[in-house]
Amino acid sequence: MEMLLEALTALLTFESILTVLVGVSAGLFIGAMPGLTATMALAMLLPFTFSMEALQGLIALGAVYMGSIYGGAFTAILINTPGTPSSIATTFDGYPMARQGRAYEALAAATIASVVGGIVGVIFLLILAPPLARLAVAFGPSEMFWVAMLGLTLVASLSSDSLLKGLLGGCIGILLSTIGVSPVGGESRFTFGYPPLQGGIELIVALIGLFVIPELLTMAAEGRGALPGGSELRKKEVSIAKIAKHIFSKPANLIRSCLIGQVIAIIPGAGGNVTSLVAYNEARRFSKDPKSFGKGNVDGVVASESSNNVMVAGSMVPLLTLGIPGAPPDAIILGVLLMHGLRPGLDLFTQSGVLTNGFILSMGLAALMLLPVGLLGGRLIHRVVIRTPYYFLVPSIAMVTILGTFALRNSMLDVGIMLILGTAGYFLRLIGIQAAPIVLGLILGGIAEQGYVQTLMAAVVDPIPWLRLVSNPLSMVLAGLVVLGAATALVPMWLARKGLLDKVEEDSGGSS
Amino acid sequence: MIVRLNTDIAAGVLGLVFGALLWFPRADIGRLSIIFPRAILLVLTLISIALIVKGFIKPSGRQIEISGSPRRLVTVIIGFFLWWGLVEVLGFLLTTLLAFFALTWYLARVETVVTWQRMLTWTPVILVLVGVFYLTFKEVLNVRLPSGLFF
Numbered sequence: 001m002e003m004l005l006e007a008l009t010a011l012l013t014f015e016s017i018l019t020v021l022v023g024v025s026a027g028l029f030i031g032a033m034p035g036l037t038a039t040m041a042l043a044m045l046l047p048f049t050f051s052m053e054a055l056q057g058l059i060a061l062g063a064v065y066m067g068s069i070y071g072g073a074f075t076a077i078l079i080n081t082p083g084t085p086s087s088i089a090t091t092f093d094g095y096p097m098a099r100q101g102r103a104y105e106a107l108a109a110a111t112i113a114s115v116v117g118g119i120v121g122v123i124f125l126l127i128l129a130p131p132l133a134r135l136a137v138a139f140g141p142s143e144m145f146w147v148a149m150l151g152l153t154l155v156a157s158l159s160s161d162s163l164l165k166g167l168l169g170g171c172i173g174i175l176l177s178t179i180g181v182s183p184v185g186g187e188s189r190f191t192f193g194y195p196p197l198q199g200g201i202e203l204i205v206a207l208i209g210l211f212v213i214p215e216l217l218t219m220a221a222e223g224r225g226a227l228p229g230g231s232e233l234r235k236k237e238v239s240i241a242k243i244a245k246h247i248f249s250k251p252a253n254l255i256r257s258c259l260i261g262q263v264i265a266i267i268p269g270a271g272g273n274v275t276s277l278v279a280y281n282e283a284r285r286f287s288k289d290p291k292s293f294g295k296g297n298v299d300g301v302v303a304s305e306s307s308n309n310v311m312v313a314g315s316m317v318p319l320l321t322l323g324i325p326g327a328p329p330d331a332i333i334l335g336v337l338l339m340h341g342l343r344p345g346l347d348l349f350t351q352s353g354v355l356t357n358g359f360i361l362s363m364g365l366a367a368l369m370l371l372p373v374g375l376l377g378g379r380l381i382h383r384v385v386i387r388t389p390y391y392f393l394v395p396s397i398a399m400v401t402i403l404g405t406f407a408l409r410n411s412m413l414d415v416g417i418m419l420i421l422g423t424a425g426y427f428l429r430l431i432g433i434q435a436a437p438i439v440l441g442l443i444l445g446g447i448a449e450q451g452y453v454q455t456l457m458a459a460v461v462d463p464i465p466w467l468r469l470v471s472n473p474l475s476m477v478l479a480g481l482v483v484l485g486a487a488t489a490l491v492p493m494w495l496a497r498k499g500l501l502d503k504v505e506e507d508s509g510g511s512s
Numbered sequence: 513m514i515v516r517l518n519t520d521i522a523a524g525v526l527g528l529v530f531g532a533l534l535w536f537p538r539a540d541i542g543r544l545s546i547i548f549p550r551a552i553l554l555v556l557t558l559i560s561i562a563l564i565v566k567g568f569i570k571p572s573g574r575q576i577e578i579s580g581s582p583r584r585l586v587t588v589i590i591g592f593f594l595w596w597g598l599v600e601v602l603g604f605l606l607t608t609l610l611a612f613f614a615l616t617w618y619l620a621r622v623e624t625v626v627t628w629q630r631m632l633t634w635t636p637v638i639l640v641l642v643g644v645f646y647l648t649f650k651e652v653l654n655v656r657l658p659s660g661l662f663f
Contacts, residue, residue, distance in 0.1 A: 185545030221580030
């Protein structure tokens with residue numbers, strides 16, 4: 001407790017508060033640019049922290065991390081482009097809301113959810129770090145396989161038109177993730193004799209292509225902007241107090257999403273994208289009106305944004321206690337810790353307790369800072385998108401996406417892959433194969449493959465090798481959750497197809 | 513534009529073609545590297561066949577609708593690929609300026625008549641937009657953008 005108070009005193013200085021403010025603003029700007037991820041934001045800022053003291057450097061990085069994850073929601077809502085992979089699920093309802101003239105409502109909901117998520121993550125990190133870290137190391141290959149499968153049950157929820165087409169999209173995504181060097185065997189696969197393909201298809205490249213290019217092509221073909229005009233926007237604008245009331249009056253969604261965010265965040269390798277997708281799926285599943293998800297339900301935005309911001313501090317649990325990065329950006333934070341001679345483990349909470357607690361508390365301050373910075377920045381970016389004529393908007397977005405895609409690996413091949421996937425995505429959408437299941441397959445394919453192959457390798461002498469996937473209680477529980485998840489997604493679809501759901505709704509409507 | 517197409521059969525055929533594309537080169541790949549993709553390829557094939565069968569028995573959609581102008585759609589797709597292809601030759605800055613001007617001119621014609629005077633008034637905006645992003649990525653973020661034949 002003494003260390004915590006000492007850390008709080010060190011944090012509440014003008015210099016530290018300014019560092020958090022600048023860090024959050026910089027992170028928000030970078031996160032809002034399609035193609036620039038939180039990892040890139042941290043990597044770009046890293047050289048600036050070399051000259052800073054350890055605490056200031058960590059405060060700056062924590063603030064940028066928090067700001068960039070939140071910043072991803074801006075473009076997700078305004079132009080259907082997840083600024084960071086963590087905001088994929090935000091596009092599902094955020095963009096439809098924006099198209100209905102409810103962009104500010106979506107942005108404000110994302111801000112409130114992000115602030116709450118960020119603070120909850122910090123509280124979790126402070127209180128639950130040691131016991132949760134012990135649970136994280138229990139996740140072996142078979143458990144990781146089931147975690148990936150759990151994420152894939154979301155395909156069923158995302159396939160409102162046709163489950164088969166959703167599954168086909170998921171399989172295409174998984175197969176795209178297998179292009180390049182195999183994570184277990186180490187061999188090149190499906191490169192067709194073209195060596196640059198050995199690097200595989202970068203997730204963010206596919207993400208930009210599949211989400212941005214179809215939207216740009218639609219805008220160009222229809223001759224319209226990304227969002228309706230200003231008059232419609234003002235007509236449907238609601239106050240921040242009303243949005244806050246809506247979120248906090250039904251806190252179950254927020255609490256559930258934060259818990260999901262925290263649990264997944266401590267599993268090494270599962271980043272904010274998995275977190276937000278699973279939280280979104282559960283919000284949809286538990287909603288009284290699941291059909292409205294994907295069509296502009298604010299609860300979808302809240303679920304996605306709260307869970308991915310919980311992940312920011314939550315993923316520090318395995319990092320600070322075991323030295324295992326919970327998400328890719330954490331690897332950079334680990335580098336900074338090591339650079340300052342700080343080794344993850346018990347010492348970090350005892351010998352360097354003030355520094356560690358100061359860093360953790362600074363993330364809480366960064367989360368609070370999202371509110372003023374986000375609401376002001378949100379209005380500004382929103383107005384720019386609304387007022388820009390579409391003939392400027394289309395080339396501008398195209399330029400930023402090309403730049404962002406190229407900057408990932410300095411590769412024009414990536415830009416070509418992005419354009420090919422984007423154009424294919426446009427035509428696939430016409431025949432009912434949506435981008436979301438493909439992206440989901442691409443994200444989870446790698447995790448599932450590693451878990452699956454490593455488990456089968458360990459079970460090579462077993463009579464039935466695949467039984468190793470359910471050989472311990474934790475994987476059995478996870479497998480059970482997968483079955484349960486698939487069943488709760490499929491049963492309502494089956495009932496709806498049989499017309500039984502309408503009958504139940506009519507009955508309940510009649511009796512009330 | 514409405515195009516008559518059985519979307520289930522189209523999706524199934526597409527799945528089979530994509531699967532075949534990855535199925536044939538699999539022979540050169542070792543067991544550990546192919547075990548997972550092979551399982552997914554099998555699932556993909558089954559789903560594709562199921563979609564084709566469903567397309568014949570109970571199709572979900574018999575037409576697709578391309579909203580807006582198909583001509584503009586194709587032109588913009590070609591424009592994007594030209595933009596990409598010319599970057600290595602002319603450099604990022606010059607290609608982007610050319611592509612930006614061309615796209616703005618082409619798309620603005622939907623709403624209004626685009627005169628030379630109008631294009632001239634837009635020029636500073638386009639130059640600033642492209643210039644700011646070019647300099648931010650090149651000088652601040654140290655991204656080595658393709659320079660091509662010029663700069």
